[in-house]
Amino acid sequence: MPMAILPNDAQARGRTMKTISPGVELERISSGAGDKFVLNMGPQHPSTHGVLRLILELDGERVTRCEPVIGYLHTGIEKQCEYRTYHQVIPLIDRMDYLAGPNEELGYVLAVEKLLGIEAPRRTRYIRVLIAELSRIASHLVWLGTGALELNVSSVFMYCFRDREYINDLFEAASGARMFPRYFRVGGLIDDLPEGFTEQARGFIKSFRPHLKEYHGLLTRNPIWMKRTVGVARVSRRQCMDYALTGPILRATGLEYDIRRAFPYSVYPDFDFDIPTQTAGDAYARYLVRMAEMAQSLKIVEQALDKLPEGPVNTVSRDLSDRNTYRSHPWRHFVVPPGEVYQSIESPRGEKGYYVVSDGTNKPVRMRMRSPSFINVQALPLLIEGSWLADAVVAIASVDPVLGDVDR
Amino acid sequence: MSVRNALEGVGEMLKGLSITFHYLFQKPDTISYPEVKRQPAARWKGRHYLRLWDDGLERCIACKLCQIVCPSQAIYVEAATNPRAKPISKSQHYAKQFQLNMLRCVFVGDCEEVCPVDCIVLSREYEIAGYTREELIYTKERLTEAHPGSSGRDPNVKRGPARMG
Numbered sequence: 001m002p003m004a005i006l007p008n009d010a011q012a013r014g015r016t017m018k019t020i021s022p023g024v025e026l027e028r029i030s031s032g033a034g035d036k037f038v039l040n041m042g043p044q045h046p047s048t049h050g051v052l053r054l055i056l057e058l059d060g061e062r063v064t065r066c067e068p069v070i071g072y073l074h075t076g077i078e079k080q081c082e083y084r085t086y087h088q089v090i091p092l093i094d095r096m097d098y099l100a101g102p103n104e105e106l107g108y109v110l111a112v113e114k115l116l117g118i119e120a121p122r123r124t125r126y127i128r129v130l131i132a133e134l135s136r137i138a139s140h141l142v143w144l145g146t147g148a149l150e151l152n153v154s155s156v157f158m159y160c161f162r163d164r165e166y167i168n169d170l171f172e173a174a175s176g177a178r179m180f181p182r183y184f185r186v187g188g189l190i191d192d193l194p195e196g197f198t199e200q201a202r203g204f205i206k207s208f209r210p211h212l213k214e215y216h217g218l219l220t221r222n223p224i225w226m227k228r229t230v231g232v233a234r235v236s237r238r239q240c241m242d243y244a245l246t247g248p249i250l251r252a253t254g255l256e257y258d259i260r261r262a263f264p265y266s267v268y269p270d271f272d273f274d275i276p277t278q279t280a281g282d283a284y285a286r287y288l289v290r291m292a293e294m295a296q297s298l299k300i301v302e303q304a305l306d307k308l309p310e311g312p313v314n315t316v317s318r319d320l321s322d323r324n325t326y327r328s329h330p331w332r333h334f335v336v337p338p339g340e341v342y343q344s345i346e347s348p349r350g351e352k353g354y355y356v357v358s359d360g361t362n363k364p365v366r367m368r369m370r371s372p373s374f375i376n377v378q379a380l381p382l383l384i385e386g387s388w389l390a391d392a393v394v395a396i397a398s399v400d401p402v403l404g405d406v407d408r
Numbered sequence: 409m410s411v412r413n414a415l416e417g418v419g420e421m422l423k424g425l426s427i428t429f430h431y432l433f434q435k436p437d438t439i440s441y442p443e444v445k446r447q448p449a450a451r452w453k454g455r456h457y458l459r460l461w462d463d464g465l466e467r468c469i470a471c472k473l474c475q476i477v478c479p480s481q482a483i484y485v486e487a488a489t490n491p492r493a494k495p496i497s498k499s500q501h502y503a504k505q506f507q508l509n510m511l512r513c514v515f516v517g518d519c520e521e522v523c524p525v526d527c528i529v530l531s532r533e534y535e536i537a538g539y540t541r542e543e544l545i546y547t548k549e550r551l552t553e554a555h556p557g558s559s560g561r562d563p564n565v566k567r568g569p570a571r572m573g
Binding site for chain 2: 176182217221223
């Protein structure tokens, strides 16, 4: 009975099931709660990182109950994948966690390659890690920028989005699209890196290092920032494990758990990097973990650029990605042997898993994603209940959910 | 809070302010967009064009591969027999209708990649907004380039040769 150890188990049991109609739901809560005030936060609230809706029950300024309501961005991507060939799925995968598209692609591509029993060439694996780590930095920059903006630090927001634009420039140079590059492909890449990419990437690293120091200077020891984040939205390691929370939330409680290290994939064992951890488990600790992760990702990017091996980027063993060959064999002829596979990667938000079932045709018969945002959002009542209303915003920002990833 | 802590806090805030202040003297990273246009990368995937052969004939042979691979079903092609007396393409068939729904398109560029005659290309034009849904369904007249080469993109030259294993 894992539920028995939850701290608010009694409350959880007393909860009524949610109804479909929002009006009815609100009425019932307010009538049952006496003189408590029910506040509907979202789904169009600027600090809910998309379309997350929270029903907050307030006693004065204290939040006594919090219910996250999801489903406002339901795209049906898991179902849609069943009607797409393996390559047509990749643009959909991009659009789940829309802040870290390449990282998502990497997991899916690795899962299908596992099913096929092929491995991408060495150069491709290095380029994939390079692009995926850049996207992790981009994703954390959006988190830092928007999280700071919610606490009224608008200058950090501007600086973060400036640096993210430089990363998007790199994606654009490599694949031709900025936010959803769709650069990875089963068995290889769309194309080799363009000429001048390494110089451009090194230029970014050179400019980003001092910028990261500036963000630390603006926030890390700032008394207002610390007042708003230290001790806020605290979770223990035990609670993290009960709720299956992963990513920076778990690492902020002191457990050094990172899929890149625990279950290495691609060429991550070749790189020298640390897993940043903190022990406090509050919003400030998560902030420090993510800031340190950006520095570590930058380290991996630099190593990948240094070590980038020469060679082909596409496998030709099954004529999957060879441009000239599949002109005569369009992608619908590329079939995957029957079987099922699970591949997890460390996305910027935690463990992202892909469960792909194939029945031997050119389309997956079932796709299921274990998305970190969905799992982490369920911990919001734990973080928010009992705190001030103003700290609810900090709690959401520190979890960093992406609603496209929650609803799929 | 002691006086010492308060002073430290003020010092940290001044440090932050000095960072924002020094940006006052730096070159801005933004461009004034409508006046200054951004030059996209060479691989940029923008508005589509249907290319022509050098002699003015249409490249499209209505093989419908682009329609098949499109992940968002944005393309509709209707084939017709090429009139022998006055040929439109260099094949048995030509595209009588070619519609591309820009509202569905997600610019993955698969159509360009599978095209066996390098007909459909994604140019570097990125200003493709419109006021109505109807005007964003591009028909063949709007997609075909004005004269051979005016789309500014040759998939074999601009993208560079793909490395083969």
